[in-house]
Amino acid sequence: MLKQLDLTGKMALVTGATGQLGRVIARTLADCGANIALHYINNEAKAQELQREIESMGKQAIIVQGDITRPETAPRLQEQIQSSLGGVDIVVANAVIQYAWTTVLEQAPEDYLGQFESCVMQSVYLAKAFIPYMKEVKGGRFIGINTECAMQNFETQSAYTAGKRGMDGLYRVLAKEVGKYQITVNQVAPGWTISERDRSSEPGHDEGYTRTVPLKRRGEDQEIANAVAFLASDLSSFITGAYIPVNGGNVMPAI
Template identity: 75%
Template sequence: MKIELGGKNVLITGATGDLGRVMARTLADCGANIAIHYHSNERKAAELKAEIESKGRRAAVVQGDVTREEEVLRMKDETAARLGAIDIVIANAVIQYQWTSVLEQPAADYIGQFESCVIQSVFLAKAFLPAMKEARYGRLIGINTECAMQNFPTQSAYTAGKRGMDGLYRVLAKEVGEYQITVNQVAPGWTISDRDRESNSEINEAYSSSVPLRRRGTDQEIANAVAFLASDLSSFITGAYIPVNGGNVMPAI
């Protein structure tokens, strides 16, 4: 048994980011064609496109602000023209900001997190799910976070955005399930990426000591979970929030 995505077309938002790049490579290795979304890093998007194509897959680069509906609709048209209809959408893009206390956090940061966590997914759903409904097949996968369950100091804007995203995905899973579209979330912990490898900062004992597996996860482990949810191996899983964090947070029944 293996993860097989041959012939599937995947859109990954924020594909030039630390986690997005590994997702793109992993899904391409599973046989998928990849639509690489970027907001500002055109050079990295072009490099990733060449890498995907070197694996024998088709790839397309699309730029856009995923918090604006007209740009998401344009992205849909561009990906359809270059790859065909999108079968799998991965909402990975998120706005970065400086974390601080609730009393000091600018209101604009809460708005930005709501837009990039919730509104992005609303626009992606409106743009791409109608064709999935017609095909009676599709996957929407959102990248959430363990922070949504931790609620630690200084996490308020991020947690608020991601908890809003969680509610949206659970409702959406019920609304589109009859069309055999699954809607799920992967919730990474504090994940090791190329940025950590380049700075030799993979190890953090203070964090790892609280993790049952006593280590940080890797970008590849996040991508593996995404690949599983994108595949037919997960065809009867929907509405799930799946932590990939070594047990650092554990949803309860």
């Protein structure tokens, strides 16, 4: 029987939900039927706006705040969400620390530590806090937002690439450890994506980038969110341990 992409009755946590990509992921999961926990660190006004928007769609939403790179935050968020809306079926690790890119010789050591904390340790803390419930109910979706940069290894990408490649290793091991509980663990790897910020400003010069993309364009944030929704659904029930580029073919994992 053909299944539909239906998240009705599911509870999803999106970290970094007020960010350019996070907000579209949250809206898309809600549009597919899920109730949403919107995590933010600083932008409370945007979190409240998203909460009202999702509630207007007929879905439940809660906003939760905290530095997701700290070990005490994820357990606190788990308790807040559990007591308010119930157990989390879908975790989307989307939050990441932003920083200025430069060469290895000039990049500050704290930038490498920050990327490790937000790419690797965030997911470790989230797994420890939320996967026990998924094990209990024998099912769940754990989804991380990676990047095509992890395959490109271009100049000035070192801290970001190091963090995301570390994240990749963690997700592959976690997928093997929790698969027996019917929990899937996957990564979506966007390319240079068009977001709300781009649409509200002057068009950028992206010809150099799109020249290397087989589909000859940049992806839309909605296209990234669509891939997340697919992985969150029962349609992806036999996919785990995957790193899925959503970048028009700009990078292609090889066998």
